[in-house]
Amino acid sequence: MSSLRIIQKGFNYSQDGPGNRLVYHLQGCNLRCPWCANPEGLSLEGCVMQIKDPESGRVRKKRSFQEYSLEEICEEVMRSRMLFFEGGGVTFTGGEPTMQFEPLRELMERLKSREIHIAMENNGTHPRLMELLPLVDYLILDFKHPDAGVHKRVTGASNERTRENLEKILASGRGVALRIPLVHGFNDTPEALEGFLGFFHSNPMDKATLEILPYHEYGRDKWEQCGMEYLMKDGFVTEERVAEFEEAFRKAGIQVIHT
Ligand code: SF4
Numbered sequence: 001m002s003s004l005r006i007i008q009k010g011f012n013y014s015q016d017g018p019g020n021r022l023v024y025h026l027q028g029c030n031l032r033c034p035w036c037a038n039p040e041g042l043s044l045e046g047c048v049m050q051i052k053d054p055e056s057g058r059v060r061k062k063r064s065f066q067e068y069s070l071e072e073i074c075e076e077v078m079r080s081r082m083l084f085f086e087g088g089g090v091t092f093t094g095g096e097p098t099m100q101f102e103p104l105r106e107l108m109e110r111l112k113s114r115e116i117h118i119a120m121e122n123n124g125t126h127p128r129l130m131e132l133l134p135l136v137d138y139l140i141l142d143f144k145h146p147d148a149g150v151h152k153r154v155t156g157a158s159n160e161r162t163r164e165n166l167e168k169i170l171a172s173g174r175g176v177a178l179r180i181p182l183v184h185g186f187n188d189t190p191e192a193l194e195g196f197l198g199f200f201h202s203n204p205m206d207k208a209t210l211e212i213l214p215y216h217e218y219g220r221d222k223w224e225q226c227g228m229e230y231l232m233k234d235g236f237v238t239e240e241r242v243a244e245f246e247e248a249f250r251k252a253g254i255q256v257i258h259t
Contacts, residue, residue: 002069002070002102002103002106002107003067003068003069003070003103004024004026004067004068004070004073004100004103004104004107005026005027005028005044005046005065005066005067005100006024006025006026006027006065006066006067006068007025007026007027007038007040007041007064007065007094007095008025009022009023009024009025010022010023011023011080011083012091014086014259015259016091016093016119016121016140016259017088017089017091017117017119017138017140018086018087018088018117018119018138019084019085019086019087019088019089019117020083020084020085020086020088021084021088021089021090021091021119022076022077022080022083022084022088022089022090022091023090023091023093024073024090024091024092024093024097025038025041025093025094025095026041026092026093026094026095026096026097026099026100026104027041027043027044027046027064027065027094027095027099027100028041028042028043028044028094028095028096028099028100029041029042029094029095029096029099029123030096030099030123030125030156030157031096031123031125031155031156031157032155032156033144033154033155033181034154034230034231034232035181035183035215035217035219035232035235036219037216037218037219037222038094038095038219038222039219039222039223039226039228040064040065040222040225040226041064041065041094041095042095044099044100046063046064046065047063047064047226047227048061048062048063048064049061049062049063049064049222049225049226050225050227051225064226070103070106070107070110073107074107074110074111074114077090077111077114077116078114081116084116084117087117088117089116089117089118089119089137090111090116090117090118090119091118091119091120091121091138092104092108092118092119092120092121093120093121093122093140094121094122096122096123096125096126097120097121097122098122098125098126098128098129098132101126101128101132104132105131105132105135108132108135108136109135112135117137117138118135118136118137118138119136119137119138119139119140120132120136120138120139120140121140121141121142121179122139122140122141122142123141123142123144123162124141124142124143124159124161124162124163124165124166125157125159125161125162125165126161126165127161129165130165130168130169133169133172133174138175138177139169139174139175139176139177140176140177140178140179141162141165141166141169141176141177141178141179142178142179142180142181143159143162143166143178143179143180143196143199144159144162144180144181144186144187145159145186145187145192145195146159146163146192146195146196146198146199147159147191147192147195148160148163150186150187150192154186163199166178166199166203167203170203170204170205170207170208171203171204173204173207174207175207175208175209176207176208176209177208177209177210177211177257178208178209178210178211179210179211179212179213180196180210180211180212180213180245181213181215182212182213182214182215182237182241182242182245183215183232183235183237184215184234184235184236184237184241185234185235186235188237188241188245193245193248196249197248197249197252200249200252200254201252205252205253205254208254208255209254209255209256209257210249210254210255210256210257211256211257211258211259212242212245212246212256214236214237214242215232215235215236215237217230217232217235
């Protein structure tokens with residue numbers, strides 16, 4: 001029986017696709033971004049988190065994921081259908097949802113046949129990403145850095161596949177919601193901005209939107225709960241820098257959005 005490992009799930013309005021959505025965070029990621037907000041989702045095998053109660057100091061252990069059969073998820077989605085207002089539906093994110101490629105595809109096929117609106121956020125690295133796209137109504141793709149070397153040094157893998165997939169997606173004329181996590185010392189440099197603009201100039205961007213997500217530290221405690229060190233030192237970007245990037249993208253004719 002096919003199943004999916006899920007870190008967390010819950011409703012979210014309009015941030016991960018249109019309308020009110022049931023968002024599933026899937027276990028496993030092939031990258032290792034040091035700012036990751038869901039570090040418990042990195043290993044496909046999961047981890048045991050040690051969570052300290054701030055009042056009693058007592059430590060409880062929690063496995064990072066729960067496994068659900070596709071049937072259970074389908075039933076949950078169909079039960080929730082009345083809540084998918086304003087064009088809502090289901091979103092798969094992570095971790096990196098394509099790490100559980102086969103069961104994810106099977107689930108998407110089942111949901112598609114029931115006319116459920118499907119969104120997926122992913123890092124663009126999966127070699128078979130294009131196979132999933134006919135099943136995805138709203139595609140979110142994280143484009144972290146234009147330079148392959150910097151991308152590899154910081155996230156652990158090159159961005160070549162992301163660029164390749166993104167080029168195909170943009171050339172196909174389908175919509176894509178790009179996201180750039182803007183992180184000081186990683187991609188908030190003039191060189192990175194130039195690299196992003198160079199890529200966007202070389203590809204048809206008329207069906208793409210772009211959103212900048214400034215660095216935050218929401219996941220910091222979870223790194224420690226998973227027994228890992230949080231290595232980010234100073235990732236915060238100023239509002240001025242965010243505005244500067246947004247302005248440069250707007251001037252290049254790109255539709256910049258905020259969700
Ligand atoms: S791609 Fe996303 S889930 Fe994977 S390590 Fe980076 S931030 Fe975390």
